[in-house]
Every structure is written in structure tokens, then in C-alpha cells.
Amino acid sequence: MPNYLSIDTSAHTSVALVDSATGSVIAQKTSPKGNDQTETLSVYVRDLLAENIVKGKDLDGIFVGVGPGPYTGLRAGLVAARTFGFVWNVPVHGVMSLHALAERAVQSGNVPEEFIVASDARRKEVYWARYNQIGEILDGPHVASASTLPALSVFGVGAGLYTEQLQAAGAQPQEQSFEWIADAANLALRGIADLAAGKDLSDTAPQYLRESDAQVPAFMKQVKA
Amino acid sequence: MSTTDPIVLGIESSCDETGVGIVRGNKLLANAVSSSMDEHVRFGGVIPEIAARAHLEAFVPTLQSALDTAELTLDDIDAIAVTSGPGLAGALMVGVSAAKALALAADKPLYGINHLVAHVGVGVLEGTVLPPTFGALLVSGGHTEILKVASLTNDVQLLGSTIDDAAGEAYDKTARLLGLGYPGGPAIDKAAKDGDRKAFRFPRGLTLPKFVGSEENPGKHRHNFSFSGLKTAVARCVEHFEANGEEVPVADIAASFQEAVVDVITSKAVRAMQEEGLKTVLLGGGVAANTRLRELLAARCASADITLVVPPFSLCTDNGGMVAALGAQLVAAGVAPSGLEFATDSSQPVTNIVLS
Ligand SMILES: [Zn+2]
Numbered sequence: 001m002p003n004y005l006s007i008d009t010s011a012h013t014s015v016a017l018v019d020s021a022t023g024s025v026i027a028q029k030t031s032p033k034g035n036d037q038t039e040t041l042s043v044y045v046r047d048l049l050a051e052n053i054v055k056g057k058d059l060d061g062i063f064v065g066v067g068p069g070p071y072t073g074l075r076a077g078l079v080a081a082r083t084f085g086f087v088w089n090v091p092v093h094g095v096m097s098l099h100a101l102a103e104r105a106v107q108s109g110n111v112p113e114e115f116i117v118a119s120d121a122r123r124k125e126v127y128w129a130r131y132n133q134i135g136e137i138l139d140g141p142h143v144a145s146a147s148t149l150p151a152l153s154v155f156g157v158g159a160g161l162y163t164e165q166l167q168a169a170g171a172q173p174q175e176q177s178f179e180w181i182a183d184a185a186n187l188a189l190r191g192i193a194d195l196a197a198g199k200d201l202s203d204t205a206p207q208y209l210r211e212s213d214a215q216v217p218a219f220m221k222q223v224k225a
Numbered sequence: 226m227s228t229t230d231p232i233v234l235g236i237e238s239s240c241d242e243t244g245v246g247i248v249r250g251n252k253l254l255a256n257a258v259s260s261s262m263d264e265h266v267r268f269g270g271v272i273p274e275i276a277a278r279a280h281l282e283a284f285v286p287t288l289q290s291a292l293d294t295a296e297l298t299l300d301d302i303d304a305i306a307v308t309s310g311p312g313l314a315g316a317l318m319v320g321v322s323a324a325k326a327l328a329l330a331a332d333k334p335l336y337g338i339n340h341l342v343a344h345v346g347v348g349v350l351e352g353t354v355l356p357p358t359f360g361a362l363l364v365s366g367g368h369t370e371i372l373k374v375a376s377l378t379n380d381v382q383l384l385g386s387t388i389d390d391a392a393g394e395a396y397d398k399t400a401r402l403l404g405l406g407y408p409g410g411p412a413i414d415k416a417a418k419d420g421d422r423k424a425f426r427f428p429r430g431l432t433l434p435k436f437v438g439s440e441e442n443p444g445k446h447r448h449n450f451s452f453s454g455l456k457t458a459v460a461r462c463v464e465h466f467e468a469n470g471e472e473v474p475v476a477d478i479a480a481s482f483q484e485a486v487v488d489v490i491t492s493k494a495v496r497a498m499q500e501e502g503l504k505t506v507l508l509g510g511g512v513a514a515n516t517r518l519r520e521l522l523a524a525r526c527a528s529a530d531i532t533l534v535v536p537p538f539s540l541c542t543d544n545g546g547m548v549a550a551l552g553a554q555l556v557a558a559g560v561a562p563s564g565l566e567f568a569t570d571s572s573q574p575v576t577n578i579v580l581s
Contacts, residue, residue, distance in 0.1 A: 075322070079319050083288075213274060
């Protein structure tokens with residue numbers, strides 16, 4: 001039975017093994033913490049493969065969430081996914097992590113014509129994107145203060161973190177989604193659909209959305225060449 | 226697996242170099258390094274986030290390059306070693322996450338090892354024979370340490386270290402003050418060649434009797450370093466010339482600054498060796514390339530009858546070969562691997578050689 005391995009570390013460590021043909025989730029594991037990606041990721045992958053008697057080199061491919069998300073955790077997932085792909089010689093497909101939240105919103109069955117998903121970008125901001133009813137992205141990803149989001153329904157942990165600002169801006173935070181973080185099973189569903197639609201997912205570059213923040217010190221600007 | 230000459234792949238990502246090296250026992254087979262140094266130049270120092278971004282992009286290509294050079298496949302590798310600390314947290318995590326994925330996918334034991342001890346471990350490569358117990362002096366942008374090594378695999382002690390800036394950091398900051406660019410080590414070394422190292426008497430940190438004490442009754446900082454006072458003294462000196470509208474004597478200041486750093490490092494290192502009865506000292510770290518440091522250390526070691534060992538420069542700067550070299554020592558000594566669950570330790574003490 002062919003399988004995909006799916007990895008997302010844009011929020012917590014989330015790993016899933018998904019049946020390639022049906023898209024059904026065979027097994028998944030998510031860390032309760034948001035800061036242990038380097039410790040947990042390879043352990044989860046090892047356990048999921050072993051428990052389900054799957055060999056890495058027999059995978060159909062690997063989906064990996066390319067963010068946006070806090071950088072350190074995001075990079076731990078991306079470098080691991082690329083390394084697995086290299087060693088097992090299987091393709092690695094990059095999927096934007098907010099798609100996993102949109103997928104979950106669509107599956108929940110009750111989304112309006114257009115909606116927003118929002119995740120935690122720290123520094124009092126959210127990562128967000130706008131989708132239509134069938135989960136196609138219309139705008140984003142962006143990073144911004146929740147108070148600047150369009151006045152639409154908002155799904156995801158970002159809605160839970162900034163409920164008041166969103167309401168003040170005329171948006172409608174969706175309470176049932178306040179705990180939702182990107183998860184690898186939903187990410188894989190989106191990835192399988194995108195591959196079936198002929199999309200190129202070969203780019204696994206991280207979606208940082210922010211510059212590195214490094215400022216050139218004033219006195220460096222006059223350095224003699 | 227050959228336990229006498231294991232083939233070990235080492236991964237280094239603690240600062241701005243992404244390194245993957247491969248050794249067979251004490252023989253270096255490959256040492257691929259990708260540096261993000263050029264991206265830090267305009268900031269005058271290593272920017273951790275830029276370094277971490279570069280590690281992600283460099284890892285797989287550097288791994289491929291090392292395997293190609295060694296003409297090996299992952300099947301040939303007996304074990305993998307990775308720097309788990311000390312270093313920049315975000316940078317370490319890229320290398321460690323990659324190393325765990327590699328170890329899992331290729332089904333190899335993984336060792337999370339100490340970066341500082343790896344700087345010493347590199348000394349066993351290239352046919353150098355080290356005595357059972359020896360000393361090490363590590364000088365780089367990230368560290369300034371004096372070590373006593375009774376066993377590379379289970380007994381390393383910290384004799385002294387910097388209590389503020391690393392020596393290389395002091396070079397970077399002083400180079401900025403003098404408008405000499407980055408990295409500061411080579412820039413100051415070059416400028417100092419035309420200068421008078423006795424032009425200014427800059428302070429030698431932690432050399433007063435109250436810090437040093439005596440051999441019988443050592444002070445708290447007998448073998449420790451401090452470079453922040455020196456940095457301030459250079460800044461005052463530059464300001465003095467500028468305030469008077471005079472041209473700053475860059476070469477003389479560079480030479481005098483360098484002399485202050487090198488004088489205190491070498492005198493403290495040699496004294497520590499003598500008091501610990503160590504007859505060999507290994508010099509490591511990127512500042513090992515500094516001509517005045519090597520010259521003065523060689524002279525002082527010679528008069529104290531201490532053998533100085535300086536590995537080739539490409540092995541003194543951060544690289545994967547040194548991690549592989551220490552990894553091979555650990556495998557040969559039968560030390561248990563670290564597994565896949567360990568966390569990085571950005572301030573990993575030198576006594577913690579391999580994570581368990
Ligand atoms: Zn180093």
C-alpha cells in the first residue's frame with residue numbers, strides 16, 4: 001500500500017502517514033508543545049513508520065509545510081524533510097502551512113463564500129490568508145496585526161488569540177477553531193489534491209514573510225572598502 | 226563496523242559555517258564547508274537569523290559534496306556525529322534536526338557532541354600524535370578557552386575562559402571602530418603589519434594580582450580572560466584623536482590592540498600549561514590563523530619547553546571534519562550513541578563531551 005509521509009512544524013511538530021490512493025490518514029502524531037520540533041520530529045517519524053511497517057524508501061513522497069510559522073521550528077521540519085527525501089530518494093512536496101487550516105475549515109462543512117485563516121506569528125501579529133468556499137487561496141500569505149484583517153470569518157488559533165481586535169475590526173472569529181493549528185494530515189490532503197490538479201509543489205523554500213530584522217549599524221556604512 | 230577505524234560523518238552548524246566532514250579513523254576523507262560569512266559582512270558580525278537561514282539551504286548540498294569527495298555512499302558510513310552545542314541556538318537546531326533525519330533515514334547511530342572538544346579532536350587527524358594528557362587553547366569569534374584534555378572521549382576540563390567577549394569578537398568590534406571591515410581578525414592582522422605594537426599600552430584584562438593570585442593561592446580569574454576593558458580603551462583612544470581633529474593612527478592602534486590580546490592570551494595559556502604540568506598545547510579556532518598569535522605563542526612555548534601543535538588552518542576554523550574526528554574517537558572508545566531525542570545545548574559545558 002503506497003503512502004505519503006507528511007510533516008508540518010510551522011506550529012507544533014505534526015507528522016502523519018497518509019494512504020496515497022484514498023487520502024485517508026493511517027496514523028498521526030502531534031506534539032502538545034510548540035518549541036520541541038528538533039527533539040520530537042525524527043522520533044515521531046521513526047515511530048509512525050515502525051508502527052505501521054512502512055519503509056521510508058517505499059514512500060510515494062513527502063509533504064512538508066513551508067510555513068509561514070516561527071522560523072526555528074519551521075526550519076527543523078524543512079531540513080529534516082529535505083534530508084529524508086535525499087536519503088530515501090523520494091520527492092519532497094512543499095505545501096503552504098495555512099492551507100492545512102483552510103482544509104480543516106472547509107471540511108468542517110460550514111464556511112462562508114470567503115473566509116480567513118490565521119495562525120500565531122508572535123510579536124502581536126498573525127500569519128493569514130484569504131480563501132473561497134472550496135478552499136482555493138485568494139490572497140496571502142501575509143503577516144500583520146489582527147486588527148488589519150478583512151471583515152470576514154476567521155478560522156485558526158490566530159482567531160482565538162486576537163478575538164477582541166478582530167471583532168473591533170469587524171471580522172468574525174470562529175470559536176470552534178480557536179485551538180486549530182496546522183496539522184500534517186490536513187496538509188497532506190491539500191497536497192494530494194494539488195498534485196492531482198497538476199500543480200508543481202517542488203519548491204520547499206520557507207515562507208518567512210519577514211526579513212531577518214538585522215540592521216546595518218550606522219558606523220558600518222562608512223567602512224572603508 | 227570497524228571499531229578501530231570507523232567511518233564517521235560529522236555535521237557542524239553552530240555558527241556561520243555549514244560543515245559536513247567524513248573521516249575513517251584518523252584519516253580525513255572529505256571536509257565540505259559552506260560559509261554564510263559574506264552575508265554578515267555588512268553587519269560587522271554574525272547575525273544568528275541569517276546564519277540559520279543559510280544552514281537550511283546549505284545542508285543537503287554540503288552533504289552531497291562531502292559524500293562525492295569521499296567517494297562514499299551513506300551505506301558506507303558507520304556513524305554520524307553532530308555539534309549539539311555550544312553555539313547559536315537557531316543555527317544548532319538546523320544541524321541537529323538534519324543529523325537526526327539523516328541518522329534515522331540511513332539507519333546509523335547518532336552522537337550529539339561538544340563543539341569545543343571537537344576543535345581539540347581535530348588534532349588527531351593528519352598523522353599528529355598527541356600525548357595522553359595535553360592542553361588546548363581555543364581562540365575564535367565565539368570562544369576563548371584553555372582546556373586540559375586527559376581523554377578526548379571522557380575527561381576534558383575547563384581551566385580558563387573569557388568572562389565577557391570572545392577574542393574574535395573583540396577583534397570584530399575593534400575592526401569596526403577602526404573602519405577595517407569584517408571579519409576583524411584578518412583585517413586587524415593585516416593593518417597591524419605596518420604599525421608599532423608598542424605605540425599604545427592597552428590594558429591586559431584580568432592580569433592584576435587580585436585576579437591572578439599565586440600558583441599556591443590562585444585568584445578567581447588566574448586563567449580567565451576579559452576583553453571588554455580593552456575594547457573600551459581602544460574606543461577612547463580613537464575618540465581622543467578624532468576630538469583633536471587628528472588622523473587616527475590606524476596601523477599603530479591595530480598593532481597595539483593585537484599585542485594586548487595576544488600577550489594576555491599566550492602568557493595565561495603558557496602559565497596554565499606549566500602549572501598543570503602539560504608539555505603539549507594544541508591551538509584551535511579561527512584566530513589560530515593570526516600571525517602574531519602564532520609567533521608569540523610559539524616563542525613562549527619554546528622558552529617554556531612546551532610543544533605547540535597547530536592543525537592546518539582549514540581544520541582550525543569551524544568544520545565538519547573536526548566533528549567527525551571526535552565522533553570516530555567516541556565510536557572507537559565504545560561510547561554509547563546519543564539517540565534521536567536529545568535537545569541542543571547552546572551553552573553545553575566542555576565537560577559534557579557527548580550527550581547521553
Ligand atoms: Zn568553533
